[in-house]
Amino acid sequence: MSAITNHMPTAELQALDAAHHMHPFTTNDELAAKGARIITRAKGVYLTDSEGNQILDGMAGLWCVNIGYGRSEMAEVAARQMMELPYYNTFFMTTHVPAIALAQEVAKLAPEGLNHVFFAGSGSEANDTNIRMVRTYWAEKGKSAKTNIISRKNAYHGSSMGSGSLGGMSYMHAQGGMPIPGIHHINQPDWWAEGGDMTPEDFGLARARELEEKIAELGEDTVAAFIAEPIQGAGGVVVPPETYWPEIQRICDKYDILLIADEVICGFGRTGNWFGSQTVGIRPHIMTIAKGLSSGYQPIGGSIVCDEVAEVIGATEFNHGYTYSGHPVAAAVALENLRILQEENILDHVRDVGAPALKQGLNELADHPLVGGVSIMGMMASLPLTPHKASRAKFASDAGTVGYMCRERCFANNLVMRHVGDRMIISPPLIIDQPDIDVFMARARKALDETYAQVKAEGML
Ligand code: PMP
Numbered sequence: 001m002s003a004i005t006n007h008m009p010t011a012e013l014q015a016l017d018a019a020h021h022m023h024p025f026t027t028n029d030e031l032a033a034k035g036a037r038i039i040t041r042a043k044g045v046y047l048t049d050s051e052g053n054q055i056l057d058g059m060a061g062l063w064c065v066n067i068g069y070g071r072s073e074m075a076e077v078a079a080r081q082m083m084e085l086p087y088y089n090t091f092f093m094t095t096h097v098p099a100i101a102l103a104q105e106v107a108k109l110a111p112e113g114l115n116h117v118f119f120a121g122s123g124s125e126a127n128d129t130n131i132r133m134v135r136t137y138w139a140e141k142g143k144s145a146k147t148n149i150i151s152r153k154n155a156y157h158g159s160s161m162g163s164g165s166l167g168g169m170s171y172m173h174a175q176g177g178m179p180i181p182g183i184h185h186i187n188q189p190d191w192w193a194e195g196g197d198m199t200p201e202d203f204g205l206a207r208a209r210e211l212e213e214k215i216a217e218l219g220e221d222t223v224a225a226f227i228a229e230p231i232q233g234a235g236g237v238v239v240p241p242e243t244y245w246p247e248i249q250r251i252c253d254k255y256d257i258l259l260i261a262d263e264v265i266c267g268f269g270r271t272g273n274w275f276g277s278q279t280v281g282i283r284p285h286i287m288t289i290a291k292g293l294s295s296g297y298q299p300i301g302g303s304i305v306c307d308e309v310a311e312v313i314g315a316t317e318f319n320h321g322y323t324y325s326g327h328p329v330a331a332a333v334a335l336e337n338l339r340i341l342q343e344e345n346i347l348d349h350v351r352d353v354g355a356p357a358l359k360q361g362l363n364e365l366a367d368h369p370l371v372g373g374v375s376i377m378g379m380m381a382s383l384p385l386t387p388h389k390a391s392r393a394k395f396a397s398d399a400g401t402v403g404y405m406c407r408e409r410c411f412a413n414n415l416v417m418r419h420v421g422d423r424m425i426i427s428p429p430l431i432i433d434q435p436d437i438d439v440f441m442a443r444a445r446k447a448l449d450e451t452y453a454q455v456k457a458e459g460m461l
Contacts (some may be wrong), residue, residue: 006040010050010096013038023161037411042069045436047416048129055414056439060429063265065381067340068242068429074297075337081332090119090153090326099326102335106289106304109274109338113246114287116310119326120304123264123290124158127227128303130286131162132320133223133303133313134258140312146224147182150214150257156187156234157227157262157288166227168235184218186210186230189240192373192384192392206328208248215255225258225285226251228275233265233427234419239375245280253309258285258309268292269341269430271378272351279377285309298330350430355379357434358426361441368448370402370455381426385451385461395422397460405454409447419442 004016018032038050040344045068047055072173078163081098088096103117114402118133120126131149138146151157153168165179166170173179189207192199198206215223232238254257261284265275268289274289286309286405290301305313324330341347353379354375362374372386385402387395395402403419410417410424418425428440455461 005044006050006134010038011035013050033349044068044070045432051222051298053414054418055411056428056436056443057416058155058426058428058440058444059295059416059418060427062291063270063427064291066292066296066430067295067337067344067346068431071297071340073297073340074295074333077332077336078298078329082330085328086421088328089323091321094325094327098328098331101328102331102338105335105338106293106302111275111283112355113279113306114284114304115307115407117302117323118305118306119300120290121299121303121322121327121330122158123262123288124160124301125322126264126288126290126303127157127166127262128160129303129320129361130225130227130260130288131166133286133305133309133318134260135310136318137258137312137314138224139160140316143221145219147223148184149182149225150184150186150211150218150223150226152188152228152232153185154190154235154238154261155185155227155229155232157229159282177360179438181281184214186214188235188238188319189244190232190236190238191241192238192375193236200241201243204243205247207240208244208251209252211248212255212457215257223255223257227259227260227262229262229264229273230266230280230282231377231380233425235379236384236423237375237377237380237425239377239403240280240429245282260284260286260288262288264288264290265292265380265427269347269350269378270380270427272355273378274347276377284307286339286341294334297331297337298327300330300334301322301329301387320432344431347431350379353434354428354430354432354437358428358432358438359436362426365441365444365448368445368452368453370406370448379428379430379432382420383424385424386421387455395460396454402451402455402460406451408434410444413447413449415440415443415447417447 014035017036033327041048045056106117109114135147151166155168156161157166165183168185191203195203221340261277263275271279284304294300366374370385372384373391375382399421403422409417
């Protein structure tokens with residue numbers, strides 16, 4: 001058996017990682033030359049790496065560790081569940097208590113009318129479920145021509161063939177034969193990057209009306225669903241203009257199209273409500289969940305399904321499911337996460353403390369010469385970097401060059417901020433408090449100053 005431990009020298013661990021481990025969304029040869037950063041433990045909002053650095057995690061892992069790291073109750077629940085029933089499936093007319101309890105709790109927290117949960121192991125799997133579920137729904141209703149699904153460019157819905165097709169990332173579609181047939185993309189409501197001289201309100205309406213145009217182009221009777229994140233996360237924390245979502249809702253209602261809200265990032269408190277759909281005021285038929293459902297302590301996702309769709313699907317055999325649908329340990333851990341979120345009033349903390357403090361701090365950072373503005377909703381935010389604030393100009397360098405530089409300066413200052421192109425992304429654990437937000441801002445400003453110096457030195461301004 002392997003005797004690899006946290007106590008081995010960093011270089012040795014890096015060499016072994018490079019020899020055997022293929023990383024997601026990575027040029028592995030480049031990483032092998034550079035050496036991966038090795039995270040050894042974490043507590044609260046801080047990560048520790050193999051060199052002993054204490055790194056403030058401004059991304060909550062991958063937008064998921066909402067209750068923060070190191071909660072022993074979560075480990076205890078997992079251990080107890082493993083002793084009692086480590087695994088059983090939910091196929092073949094069988095169930096178990098963790099799946100029953102979690103489904104009930106999720107239905108209780110979800111908006112009215114969304115009372116049914118189909119479990120998956122991840123957000124990608126749940127979105128694959130959604131594709132098959134909405135098409136099956138319409139087929140069962142005798143409208144089998146309704147198969148097209150409309151999504152948005154620069155959306156992220158996962159990495160499997162189905163969910164990656166729903167996503168609108170062109171660099172993903174360039175590999176492996178995506179999108180699959182029947183998935184269509186309209187433009188995103190990103191006023192900062194694409195709004196030009198339009199007002200945000202006009203731009204929001206124009207982008208929403210692309211949905212109506214796409215429905216007309218495909219044929220009203222062929223469209224099954226529209227899917228979107230209430231606030232795009234991996235696309236750069238794109239908070240749409242206020243005109244956008246009401247118009248989308250109007251169009252979905254008018255043409256009898258199912259609305260799928262991908263709540264994988266927005267769900268479970270990140271925007272200050274249980275679900276982003278509540279924050280932006282929409283009434284989805286299906287919500288995709290993952291990440292914050294378990295705060296990342298166990299892999300679990302799912303689809304929360306409205307009564308009408310569940311009723312139609314329930315009348316037929318839905319030939320779909322995963323070995324780990326409703327996995328008992330993952331379900332028990334997710335349930336404990338929901339208990340912690342509620343009993344510790346973490347959503348109140350987001351609304352009353354975390355989000356206002358984050359907003360104030362980021363607004364102060366917006367005076368930095370590189371920062372073009374602040375896009376924020378609750379505790380998800382982005383800072384677009386620009387060589388010229390007034391015109392919201394892009395850098396002449398390839399998109400992402402300056403963002404990458406800034407991310408590296410953040411790491412060097414013991415801060416995790418991710419970059420999407422030339423936007424810096426912020427999504428800390430929801431439990432972060434004022435002192436650590438102050439640490440975040442101090443480190444972010446230093447990283448921005450160093451990036452600015454480098455950008456100037458390299459003649460990129
Ligand atoms: N939907 C959204 C909105 C996401 O942000 C993600 C992951 N970043 C996914 C789906 C896919 O989830 P997973 O990585 O768990 O498959």
